[in-house]
Amino acid sequence: xxxxxxxxMQQSILAAYCRTGEYQPLTEVNEKHVHQYRxxxxxxxxxxxxxxxxxxxxxxxxxxxxxxxxDFFSGHSCISPQVWNMPEELIAFVExxxxxxxxxxxxxxxxxRFEWLEVEVYMMEDELIPACNxxxxxxKDELLLNPEIRVSGFEYxxxxxxxxxxxxxxxxxxxxxxxxxxxxxxxxxxxxxxxHVQLIDSLYNGRTNYQQMLEIFYRYASENEAKMALDHFIKxxxxxxxxxxxxxxx
Numbered sequence: 381x382x383x384x385x386x387x388x389m390q391q392s393i394l395a396a397y398c399r400t401g402e403y404q405p406l407t408e409v410n411e412k413h414v415h416q417y418r419x420x421x422x423x424x425x426x427x428x429x430x431x432x433x434x435x436x437x438x439x440x441x442x443x444x445x446x447x448x449x450x451d452f453f454s455g456h457s458c459i460s461p462q463v464w465n466m467p468e469e470l471i472a473f474v475e476x477x478x479x480x481x482x483x484x485x486x487x488x489x490x491x492x493r494f495e496w497l498e499v500e501v502y503m504m505e506d507e508l509i510p511a512c513n514x515x516x517x518x519x520k521d522e523l524l525l526n527p528e529i530r531v532s533g534f535e536y537x538x539x540x541x542x543x544x545x546x547x548x549x550x551x552x553x554x555x556x557x558x559x560x561x562x563x564x565x566x567x568x569x570x571x572x573x574x575x576h577v578q579l580i581d582s583l584y585n586g587r588t589n590y591q592q593m594l595e596i597f598y599r600y601a602s603e604n605e606a607k608m609a610l611d612h613f614i615k616x617x618x619x620x621x622x623x624x625x626x627x628x629x630x
Contacts, residue, residue, distance in 0.1 A: 424463065425453050432467035433495045436488070439543040444481060451479075464503065468496050487536040487546055494538045494556075501530050501558045501567050509562070509624065516626030518614050519590045524624045525583040529559040531572070539569055561621045568620050575600045576613060587627070 426449050430437050437445050452473050471492045474482065482488050507527035532555070536546050539556040555572040557580060572580070575597045582588045582596065597606035617623040 422453060425449065425466070428463055429467045429470060432499050433470070433492060435495055435538075435543055436491050439485065439488075439491065440481065448474075448479070448481065464499075467499070471496060485543075486548065487538060487543060490534050490536050491538045491543050494532070494534065497530055497532055497558055498567050498569075501528065501560055502565065504528060504560070511628050512625035513628060514625045518611075518618075518626070521626040522587050522589060522629075523583065523614065524627050525580065526559045526562070526622050526624050527584075528562075529557055529580070529584075529622065531555065531557045531577060531580055533577075540571060557622065559620075559622050562624070568622070570617070570620065570622055573600070575609070579610075579613070 429449060429452070440448065448470075452470055455473070455477075471489065473479070474492065475489055479488075485491075509527060510524060512524045513521075534554045534556070535551050537550055537552075537554050538546070539554070541550075555574070555577050557570045557572055557576075558567055559570070560567055570576075578596050579588075579593055582592065593610055594606060597610045600606070601609060614623065618625070
């Protein structure tokens with residue numbers, strides 16, 4: 381049903397008030413109730429964003445956090461119709477506006493992206509997982525990578541340390557993977573080096589045997605060190621379910 385021009389205008393005024401707090405009289409509306417409506421909507425936005433970005437909320441002062449939420453609420457036209465997905469738009473808001481807090485907190489954008497990545501992995505659609513064995517010999521049998529995974533690189537170690545303890549001297553090249561544990565849905569972080577990133581990429585794009593994986597690690601370490609590092613990573617990954625088991629050959 382198409383709204384009349386009058387109804388559309390009234391809804392637009394109400395929406396603008398909810399976002400900015402600047403009230404314009406609305407016909408046939410109790411002004412007291414309108415104020416309560418804005419408070420409820422604002423609390424939903426605040427709660428959703430705070431839940432998505434607890435680390436960022438802890439990093440900023442209360443005044444900085446509250447101003448960020450208010451600026452986002454009043455100055456950004458949300459695109460997503462889903463409340464759970466709305467907080468992702470805070471990243472674009474901060475980046476596109478070169479928000480003033482970036483100067484004080486150079487890692488702010490990366491911290492936001494890192495926190496949203498966890499939400500994204502937790503909420504991602506279920507992937508089809510091939511049948512696999514839980515027991516096998518990783519030097520002979522092919523391994524199955526958890527398909528519900530994301531790998532990302534950062535300039536700051538936002539996945540390793542408290543954000544308030546990270547400074548410019550920590551700037552470098554860092555990698556982490558986030559995967560969803562099949563039985564619990566828990567999102568698990570794994571700190572990665574470049575050989576691990578290349579190994580995961582190889583497993584993601586096709587079958588890779590033990591010797592091929594070793595060849596990747598040989599680029600970064602001696603033969604003995606490479607084998608020890610690879611074996612340790614495989615065992616830890618099987619335990620954390622980054623690797624789900626051993627492929628069943630039909």
